[in-house]
Amino acid sequence: MLDEKFMRAAINTAREGILYGQTPFGACIVKDGEIISCMHNLVWENMDITAHAEICVIRDSCQKLKTIDLSSCVIYSTCEPCPMCFAACHWARIDGIIYGARIEDAKQFGFNELGISNETMKQIAARDDTSFAPIEITADFLRPEALELFRLWDKHGGQRVY
Amino acid sequence: MLDEKFMRAAINTAREGILYGQTPFGACIVKDGEIISCMHNLVWENMDITAHAEICVIRDSCQKLKTIDLSSCVIYSTCEPCPMCFAACHWARIDGIIYGARIEDAKQFGFNELGISNETMKQIAARDDTSFAPIEITADFLRPEALELFRLWDKHGGQRVY
Numbered sequence: 001m002l003d004e005k006f007m008r009a010a011i012n013t014a015r016e017g018i019l020y021g022q023t024p025f026g027a028c029i030v031k032d033g034e035i036i037s038c039m040h041n042l043v044w045e046n047m048d049i050t051a052h053a054e055i056c057v058i059r060d061s062c063q064k065l066k067t068i069d070l071s072s073c074v075i076y077s078t079c080e081p082c083p084m085c086f087a088a089c090h091w092a093r094i095d096g097i098i099y100g101a102r103i104e105d106a107k108q109f110g111f112n113e114l115g116i117s118n119e120t121m122k123q124i125a126a127r128d129d130t131s132f133a134p135i136e137i138t139a140d141f142l143r144p145e146a147l148e149l150f151r152l153w154d155k156h157g158g159q160r161v162y
Numbered sequence: 163m164l165d166e167k168f169m170r171a172a173i174n175t176a177r178e179g180i181l182y183g184q185t186p187f188g189a190c191i192v193k194d195g196e197i198i199s200c201m202h203n204l205v206w207e208n209m210d211i212t213a214h215a216e217i218c219v220i221r222d223s224c225q226k227l228k229t230i231d232l233s234s235c236v237i238y239s240t241c242e243p244c245p246m247c248f249a250a251c252h253w254a255r256i257d258g259i260i261y262g263a264r265i266e267d268a269k270q271f272g273f274n275e276l277g278i279s280n281e282t283m284k285q286i287a288a289r290d291d292t293s294f295a296p297i298e299i300t301a302d303f304l305r306p307e308a309l310e311l312f313r314l315w316d317k318h319g320g321q322r323v324y
Contacts, residue, residue, distance in 0.1 A: 050250050
């Protein structure tokens with residue numbers, strides 16, 4: 001129930017982003033059952049190719065919690081974090097990633113995704129490093145609602161991929 | 163000769179960062195033979211776990227050039243970009259990465275690196291995607307000078323890994 005509430009917060013902020021001309025991605029970071037940060041992608045708004053929703057909420061959470069260590073936090077993302085965002089979660093020592101749509105879905109809608117899944121990133125990192133503490137991943141969570149964001153974005157017009 | 167000049171600019175800014183309590187990483191982005199941005203890691207300064215040198219110069223270059231497309235740019239980094247930074251280079255469509263030390267070096271100095279090399283990232287992405295346009299990578303460039311940064315940082319005292 002709570003997981004659904006947090007994912008829907010991410011979905012809602014993604015929807016708002018779409019209406020403002022942003023791409024269809026949202027994320028929120030939760031600690032002790034409370035949302036620390038909930039933001040949509042800001043690549044176009046900030047003219048910053050790194051301003052994915054996950055990077056935005058990680059940066060914002062670091063500011064708000066005054067720490068670079070987000071262990072005991074969980075990130076909810078409307079789409080599987082790309083390798084940039086997955087690695088950012090690793091650096092931030094986030095406990096878990098819960099995502100809706102998949103990298104492959106974003107790719108199909110035209111985004112220039114680096115096609116490496118979170119599971120593959122985990123496997124490779126663990127293969128060469130016995131001390132690697134893997135992030136727990138929950139895939140396909142509320143996937144139909146997350147996919148709907150791409151369709152809304154597609155219909156909204158003026159959409160620009162990158 | 164020019165490559166050396168640009169890498170030394172990255173090394174010099176990393177050295178400055180160390181003196182201000184930052185971690186031993188620097189990067190610069192070059193377009194048409196001119197440095198667009200040259201910055202050191204700002205993770206501690208900004209209390210932002212994503213503020214690696216490469217992310218900082220990519221963001222700064224997007225601002226300065228007023229575009230999210232950094233194709234025809236090359237990034238010089240004192241250390242092999244971590245998977246977060248490598249993927250950011252991919253998103254920015256940067257032409258080439260020239261780096262000094264390796265991810266494994268940073269790991270040995272205590273950084274919680276996700277141990278996936280740039281070459282491995284490239285190989286996996288290319289394996290599943292025939293349209294993948296791989297970034298050109300030049301490894302071990304001025305490696306002894308780049309490694310020296312870790313030693314300087316180690317000697318400087320008060321160093322904090324993450």
